Amino acid sequence: MLLSIQDLTKSFDSAEGPVPVLQGVSLTLAAGETVALTGESGSGKSTILHLVGGLDAPSGGTIRIDGQDISGLGDAGRAALRRTTVGIVFQQFNLIPSMTVGANIGFQARLAGRTAPVADLAARMGLSAQLDKYPEDLSGGQQQRVAIARALAAAPRLILADEPTGNLDEATADSVMDLMLEAIADSGAGLLMVTHSDRLAARLSRRLHLSGGRIA
Amino acid sequence: MTFAVLSAILSHWRRAPLQFIALLAGLALATALWSGVQAINAEARSSYDAAAQTLLDGQVDRLVPADGGAVTQADHLALRMAGWRVSPVAEGRLNGVRILGLDPNTVPAGVGQIDIADRADADAFRTGDGQIFGRAEALDRLGPVPPEPVPVAEIAPGTVVTQIGVAQRLLDRPAGHIDFLLLDPDQPDGLPRLAEIAPGLSRVAAGGGTDLSRLTDSFHLNLTAFGALSFVVGLFIVHGTVGLAIEQRRPMVRTLRAVGVPLRLLLWGLGLELLIFALAGGALGLILGHLIAGALLPDVASSLRGLYGAAISGELTLRPGWIAAGLAMSLAGVAIAGTGALVKVARLPILAAARPRAWAMGHRKGQRVLTGVGMAALAGAGGLALWGTSLVAGFALVGAVLLGAAAILPAILSSVLRFGESSANGPVAEWFWADSRQQLPGLSLALMALLLAMAANAGVSTMVSSFRLTFIGFLDQRLAAELYVDTKEEPGLEAWLTDRSDAVLPVQSVEVEVRGLPTDLYGTRPDPLYPDNWRLLEGGAAAWQTMFDGRGVLINEQLARRGGIGVGDILPLAGQDLPVVGVFGDYGNPIGQAMIAEPLWTDAYPNEVPRRFAVRTDPAAVPGMIEAMQAEFGIAPDSAIDQAGIKAVSLQVFERTFAVTGALNLLTLGVAGFAILMSLLTLGSMRLPQLAPVWAMGLTRSRLGGLDLLRAVLLAGLTTVLAIPLGLALAWALLAIVNVAAFGWRLPMFLFPADYALLGVEAILAAALAAGWPAIRLSRIPPDRLLRVFAAER
Structure with missing residues (x-):
């Protein structure tokens, strides 16, 4: 199993004491599988993504990626995980404004010590003409395609996408989703995607609904 | 509405305390460095003014004895009877304090005047019964003396002023002793010539070699430049912080305008905020500046005293002009830094999207x-x-x-x-x-x-x-010889020194005019001391020998620059037309200087007798030579100057x-x-x-x-x-x-x-x-x- 989560809990401190966000979430995701994570705001969808991506540490439970338990990893271990094993696509693209499109696409792969097929990915995403431009020169849809290409360039085992089309209009969102799903299918990676859109969720192989910090 | 708008504007600082500190500190530091330096300069200049008033420097001409001794009562009386308006002065030092004795009845108007009306008994001062005026620290240093001390801030630091009779008693001088005479600038017409009445006296023009301000201006210019630079550096902080603070509030400005706040009110609010910052930062800066100036002033005073002999007080006085200038600088700084930011706000369209990176872009x-x-x-x-x-x-x-x-x-x-x-x-x-x-x-x-x-x-x-x-x-250059002897005419002294040293070089000069500029003309005896130690800015290695041979003149840089004189120009000096063969560096000297060979000089000025000598000898022999000289000639201890000692103290x-x-x-x-x-x-x-x-x-x-x-x-x-x-x-x-x-x-x-x-x-x-x-x-x-x-x- 590519991803296996067992009894995952996460609480955040507040003035009134710890606030539980995740209360014993368990799920699995196989290689090549695409899973949509839906739920109302505050249900903990993004928190699961952050924990799986090693951006944050869980309060309890285990997360295994390719059999390796990442729940107890320290700062450096989680950083290595982010470099080599997962690719994250954010809603707001989060490109590096000071680097060209080409440099942005290849950045994470090079961090992981891998050779990035920048030209291939750019061609696939329809970005060949934009390689030497800076992010601020691109449209929102183009920027998100760069972000997806960047996540795929490092050939990660698992792609985590947090509302990747939330900032795009419907037509652009569909086109970006087409490209992303096609590229992920070709790469054989798994996809865990947070979305509010039933329409987009329906395009993935499986759908999990989160409510009150639990899988409903 | 105004209060609500102001509250909204000021609420920014609750969320940005670091920015608040940066802005206030930037203004305070900029004002502090500027105003601190200004305070030092103002204090120094005030001291010079007081010095010019009380030390009589550069204000009126003086008559001094040509032989360096005292003015005789006979000369004084002869001048008065001939109609010359002169005023006697006795001066000397006691416990490190300069005592200046004036005759209040004859002292020229505007010279050495002390406003004693409110502070002392004018009659007591005039009759010499016993009042002495000076700064508190000078009076303290003077110690308990018979006259009643009266603290007066306007007098030069390190100086006290009293009636001439009191000064004579304090200095242990005989009654009637006069060191020099002050010449009233307003003299009657048709006076007999000085040489006819008092041939032993010579006239020293005002503002000759003692005008401190020209020299010390150099020092103050540097300090002012430093203060201005510091202010500019501080201004950069203020500019950046004000710009950032306004930029970060663009979304708020947009929202406020969207809900109906007039642009004019917003600009007034932001302007008022900046004004408050300017005043608060400026006031804080003035306090800091005062502390900085207070800490630096003793060192500045020592520097000026050491470099130029200018006495300034080590204490700082809070002056209204200084406070106003400091606050004005702070306000000007904020105005410069804030105007651009306010213009941006004024031009911001209500529907402009909030762009966090707009500032950088x-x-x-x-x-x-x-x-x-x-x-x-x-x-x-x-x-x-x-x-x-x-x-x-x-x-x-x-x-x-x-x-x-x-x-x-x-x-x-x-x-x-x-x-x-x-x-x-x-x-x-x-x-x-x-x-x-x-x-x-x-x-x-x-x-x-x-x-x-x-x-x-x-x-x-x-x-x-x-x-x-x-x-x-x-x-x-100036203290190249191992020993300097500066005394009254002592027959046999030069021969005595010659027998006991490697060389004796008379330091002899007269004041002449070169192209209308006051110039000291020196008669120079050939010696390697000059070429070895004096730095020539122009002229070749042979220049010294040419001058020693009587075939040329060397001039200082000041004379060369002010008179537009260069090597090769002919100057009429000592009755000869001499070509300029070199220009020497002469740091700090306010007037021109020219050097010619000793024989030319003595031929032209046969009556001048050298009273100052540079003595070349083994440095180890200097203390013994001074003792022997004092025993033989009875010259004053401070008339023989050990070069090494002076250099050490000066440095x-x-x-x-x-x-x-x-x-x-x-x-x-x-x-x-x-x-x-x-x-x-x-x-x-x-x-x-x-x-x-x-x-x-x-x-x-x-x-x-x-x-x-x-x-x-x-x-x-x-x-x-x-x-x-x-x-x-x-x-x-x-x-x-x-x-x-x-x-x-x-x-x-x-x-x-x-x-x-x-x-x-x-x-x-x-x-x-x-x-x-x-x-x-x-x-x-x-x-x-x-x-x-x-x-x-x-």
């Missing part, structure tokens, strides 16, 4: 304009360097070089960073260079401040150190100058370091959206923190590399143009590579210290703060 656009302006300023500076000779041109050059260099700094740094990016190997290195370039707009103001601070440090250090080396050279006192400039250097560098710290702290939160994705892709927080520290050090290092040549250009402009235009002599410029290296290390250290805290904050930032960047997207 706006800077990038403005940068292109700034670079153009900077290049134009530097081109103008080049023209001034080539063709400018006046004082205004000198200052314009300094200003153009500094502002031009500061304006093009971001463009230069950007090019260097772009080069680094293109030659970087590896993704982190590439990101580092690219991100550094991205951060440049936010850091550029702080880096400009650092550039100016560093340049000022390098420039002023070069100037002061050059000053010091020249001063040492001057001491070596020791001169080191005080370094204490002052060193302290100002450190303060300016500290302000620049503070600018970097505040820029990094305020940019810290703005940077998170750029750092969070990189962190998400696998760079640890500690590595990001380390890279931020490295970035600050790198940028500071690059700025240092540019600041040193800029500082040297500044020093050159001050020495070669400003000093020459202002004072008529040029200080040679020396380079001090080790000092510059140390300065560079200090600057990098200051930047590292400033960046250390933000870097540590970044390396320890909780992950949820970074995650909020992504969470804030929804």
Whole structure:
């Protein structure tokens, strides 16, 4: 199993004491599988993504990626995980404004010590003409395609996408989703995607609904 | 509505306490350094004014005995009876205090006047029954003396004034003793000539060699330049912080306008806020400036006393003009820094999207304009360097070089960073260079401040150190002999000295006019002492021998510059037409000087008898020779001067100058370091959206923190590399143009590579210290703060 989560809990401190966000979430995701994570705001969808991506540490439970338990990893271990094993696509693209499109696409792969097929990915995403431009020169849809290409360039085992089309209009969102799903299918990676859109969720192989910090 | 708008505007500072501190501290530091230096200068000038009043320097002509002794009562009476309006003065020192005895009935109007009406019994002063006036510290130093002490602030430091009879008693002089006579400027017509009535007296013109202000102006000019630079450095902090504070409130401004707040009210509110900051920061700066001036003033006083013999008080007086000037500078600074930001607000469309990076992007656009302006300023500076000779041109050059260099700094740094990016190997290195370039707009103001601070440090250090080396050279030149004897005419003294030394050189001069300029003409005896120790600025190695042979004259730099005289020009001196064969450096001398061979001089002035001698001998023999001379001739102990002793004392006192400039250097560098710290702290939160994705892709927080520290050090290092040549250009402009235009002599410029290296290390250290805290904050930032960047997207 590519991803296996067992009894995952996460609480955040507040003035009134710890606030539980995740209360014993368990799920699995196989290689090549695409899973949509839906739920109302505050249900903990993004928190699961952050924990799986090693951006944050869980309060309890285990997360295994390719059999390796990442729940107890320290700062450096989680950083290595982010470099080599997962690719994250954010809603707001989060490109590096000071680097060209080409440099942005290849950045994470090079961090992981891998050779990035920048030209291939750019061609696939329809970005060949934009390689030497800076992010601020691109449209929102183009920027998100760069972000997806960047996540795929490092050939990660698992792609985590947090509302990747939330900032795009419907037509652009569909086109970006087409490209992303096609590229992920070709790469054989798994996809865990947070979305509010039933329409987009329906395009993935499986759908999990989160409510009150639990899988409903 | 007004209150609600003001509350909304001011609420920003609750959420941005660091910005609040940065703005207030920037204003306070800028005002403090400026007003501190101004306070020192005002105090010194006030002391000079008092000195001019009470020391009688440079105000009226005097009659002094030609033989250096006392004025006889017979001469005094003869002059009075002939209609000359003269006033007797007795002066001397007691317990280190200068006692000035005046005759209140005859002292010329406006000279040495003391306003005693409110403080003392005028009759007691006039009749000499016993009142003595001076500053409290001078009266304390004088100790318990019979006259009643009356503290008066207007009198020169270290001086007391009393009636001439009291002075004579205090100084243990015989009744009727007169040291010199003051000449009333308003003399009746048709007076008999002085030589007919009192041939033993000679007239000394006002303002000859004792006008302190011309010399000390050089010192104050440097201090003022330093203060102005410090203010500009502080202004950079204020400019950056005000701009950022306004920019961060763009969304709020947009919202307020959207809900119906008139633009005019918003602008008034923001303007009022800036006014409050200006007044609060200015007041804080004045307090700080007062403390800085108070701490530096004793050293400044010692410097001036040691360098020029100018006595100024070591105490600071709070002057209304100084307070007003400080607050005005603070207000002007805020006006300069805030106007652009307010104009931006005025032009902001209500529907403009909130763009967090607009500040940086706006800077990038403005940068292109700034670079153009900077290049134009530097081109103008080049023209001034080539063709400018006046004082205004000198200052314009300094200003153009500094502002031009500061304006093009971001463009230069950007090019260097772009080069680094293109030659970087590896993704982190590439990101580092690219991100550094991205951060440049936010850091550029702080880096400009650092550039100016560093340049000022390098420039002023070069100037002061050059000053010091020249001063040492001057001491070596003027105190080249091992012993100086300065006494009244002593028959047989020269022969006595000749028998006991390697050489005896009379130091003999008369005052003449050369091309209308007052000039001391010296008769010089041939000796290797001169060519070995005196520095010729023009003229070859043979110049000295030509002069010794009576075939030419050597003149000092001041005479050469003011009189437009060069080597080869013919000067009529001592009844001869002599060609100028060389020009010697003569630092600090306010009037011209010319040297001719001794035989020419004695032929022209046969009645002049040398009373001062330079004696060449074994330094170890000097103390014994002084003792023997005193036993043989009974000359006063202070008439024989041991060269080594004078040099040691002079240099020791001169080191005080370094204490002052060193302290100002450190303060300016500290302000620049503070600018970097505040820029990094305020940019810290703005940077998170750029750092969070990189962190998400696998760079640890500690590595990001380390890279931020490295970035600050790198940028500071690059700025240092540019600041040193800029500082040297500044020093050159001050020495070669400003000093020459202002004072008529040029200080040679020396380079001090080790000092510059140390300065560079200090600057990098200051930047590292400033960046250390933000870097540590970044390396320890909780992950949820970074995650909020992504969470804030929804």
